[in-house]
Amino acid sequence: MIKSPRLNITEKEPVSLIRDFSIFTDYLKANRISLAEVNSYISKTDLYQLNLLMTKPEILSTEKLVRVYPLLNFFYHLVLSGRLFVKVTAKDGKKVLEPDQRLKLYEALTVTEKYFFLLETFWTDINWINAGKCLLKDMNSIFDVPVIVAYISGMRPGQTIILKKTDHLSIEYLFSKLSYINLYLSYLGLLDVIPDERMINGVNSRVFYPFSISANAFGIHMADILTKYRHIPLWNLPFRRWNGEYKAVPGTPLPEDLRYREMLLIIKEMVFYKDRSKILVPPRQTKLSEPFFLPFKNMFASDELQKTLPRLENNFHEGTYVFKIFLNPSLAT
Structure with a gap:
């Protein structure tokens, strides 16, 4: 008897990510929206309609149009970092979002392949510092993420953590510290989040206060892989470029001068996990780039996860470059 796949993804299960993202891209295609002049972001009117x-x-009143729309912010950075849409300058001088040819390739994927393309874009291509409301305070905080993902992988389905502790050596504190990342992980189905009452009352939209996080079977399996x-830290390209790697390949080993940070991560895990058996084994590092979805394939039906979009590389273009240097007249003697 053939064993059924362990996991299944539809447009609405385990989360409505694929359905909502399709609505988002369809709206952008149909309306060719203009972006705000100040920050090149979607206008408040369009955000309100999309929401x-x-x-x-x-849940917003008409008086609170300036409030953050975290899901739409997530989608905005996904379409740009995944190059499904590009910013172009219209004839009137305004910047608009136009669909790239890659959007058709995305739309031809299966639902499961679409999910993994979005997960890969979030994991590998989005700059977590510049993604809207500051997912991370600084790039080094990205080393906190593997700790909470590993913790999720060891939870039981339905297990809930109330995030009330302020002890800096508690896992509750670490979840709270990662702010909107909790919400983004929930959009991907990796955990369930209930916001703190401070979010409901709109205290500070630049920080997401989670009241509790809960594990689910889908998220536990995904977090394990x-x-x-x-x-x-091996797969996020903006992080690696921030550390000076111009042509970093996702998943390949970090340069020698960054290895010490991996050791600090292991030390942090020893603090959080009193049970030493839960300490992470150093992750497998790929020598050559491999498809992001590859280790997940056996968790789904064979025809559901076979391909993705080609990766976009920042290649150096050979040629002759002319640099013009002008002497400041005030410096002349």
């Missing part, structure tokens, strides 16, 4: 179309819209094979 109403989502499966679980943010992410922990073992998709260690985010």
